[in-house]
Amino acid sequence: MSDTPIDSSKRTWLIATGCAGAVGGVATAVPFVSTFQPSEKAKAAGAAVEVDISELKPGERVTVEWRGKPVWIIKRTPEQLAELPKNDAQLADPKSERKQAEFTPPYARNGHRSIKPEILVAVGICPHLGCSPTEKFTMGAQPSLPDDWKGGFLCPCHGSTFDMAGRVYKNKPSPDNLEVPPHVYLSDTRLLIGEDKKA
């Protein structure tokens, strides 16, 4: 080190210049980081999807794509519907009370989580980490499932299980039930997914 005394005025200016430079550097980073955001094109995509469910038979499922995600439309059998209330004790959130704005629109806040009791409309993406659960509608013991299985869904990634209303069982990685997307019946057999209100 030299013995020259510290020129405090020079040091002040060095600090000031350094700070000004840092501000400039950070400001320059803004446009770069901004490019990571979804593009205008990606934001514009995501229109509602219309589905004809007249061909759907009890116990069947159709999958449609909405905003790049699978949306399931399932026609439940009367037996499956009858089992639903019996599951409540084993479910994490049987009444769909958690994060309602995100997962359950007002018209699905009921025991069957749907507008029409037999038709379930749900986003087929596990709220845990985004895998698409597999349908396990057959009742009874089978691999990866409890012996008293009453039908529902199993997420292949982390083992979350859901009942026939898309409600998650207790002690599973998924904190929430499957999302019910905004949807509306345009007629008895025509369903619009992605919007709540008839145009």
Next chain:
Amino acid sequence: MAEFKEISPNASAGAKLTNWFENRFPTAFDAYRVHMSEYYAPKNFNFWYIFGSLALLVLVIQIVTGIFLVMHYKPDAAKAFESVEYIMRDVPWGWLIRYMHSTGASAFFIVVYLHMFRGLLYGSYRKPRELVWIFGCAIFLALMAEAFMGYLLPWGQMSYWGAQVIVNLFAAIPFVGPDLALLIRGDYVVGDATLNRFFSFHVIAVPLVLLGLVVAHLLALHDVGSNNPDGIEIKGPKAPKDAKGKPLDGIPFHPYYTVHDILGVCLFLMAFTAVVFFAPEAGGYFLEYNNFIPADPLVTPAHIAPVWYFTPFYSMLRAITSEMMYALIACVVLGAAFGVLKGRMPVVFKGIIAVAAAVGVALMLAIDAKFWGVVVMGGAVIILFFLPWLDCSPVKSIRYRPSWHKYVYAVFVVNFVILAYLGVQPPSPIGERVSQVGTLFYFGFFLLMPWWSSLGEPKPVPDRVNFAAH
């Protein structure tokens, strides 16, 4: 500027040329001396010391094959899968380059895991090599990022759903998570935007970071000198040296270890090429079968698992259920109680511990297990960075530690392998329990290390390294 050296006009043409360069670029000649011909490495290295050089070799293989793959690959969600198949079927010898790259990824992790385990065995992270270890851990982290982003590029089912799961991990962070995940994906689901940015990161951003870290790792290593299986300093003030000050227990890296490493390289390449030619998929472990199906955003394959090298950490992620949270809370409470009651420290610190534990428990109850799963998975890697300060054994090398330490390390390795195995398997109730116990052991191994590593009577450490001339 260095002094300009004149050379006799009668010198050979080769000597004149060398002199010409030495006068104009002395740095290169100095670097050769410092890092090769006059870098003294301990003479008692055993086979564990081959994996550093091998890691460098695999890095070169990955960079060279990667450059050639980029010439034919198309980072476009509509064309990516097809272009990989095009490389495999239509590009002359493309299959070889691609299999070298895919096998190289797994080989990289095998070599790096063994390299890290060597460090663990012989205390290579202990003072003064803490930074060497930290740079190494950063390399491991960068390697994980590199492997993860590279795995999306073939745009198969496993690529797609693997990326979907890992990106959604970030969404579990409270408050900023969902926006952060959106920023990473660049779309509301993993899509073309994600593929393009991962391509950019995989081929340029992360490799640059990786290379910089490798340089830092090697420079720091050469500054402090290599450790050895005896954990004895060969360059310390007490170490025996010859008249010129060169360590008696050291030999120049070049030619001794360069030639020595060629043997390791030959053995490695025999194994590597055997996999490349005869089992490039390695039974679904190096290339997963589901990844031969193009990505389908509407259907998750029946069984998804990450590639083998991520599975120990993936098991720990899966182990954190809301039930497991109670076990973790119990651990935090017990740890804090022990610290407050038994710890020898001022009351202020005890107060801080108690408050931190209370806040921790409150957060653990308030935030979903999903988030803590992510914390545990990240923590399992981050905890490695702290190893130099967790190990409190009076000796470095396993050779002079109490014999039972070997069993602790053996159980640690077996536990890691079991976690890796469970991560490949579909979820099951028994697997979940085992992985929960395994997770607790993994963290217990590190967090309790200050305690257990200082227990027992170490064996006397000799003054000179153990070495028998061949």
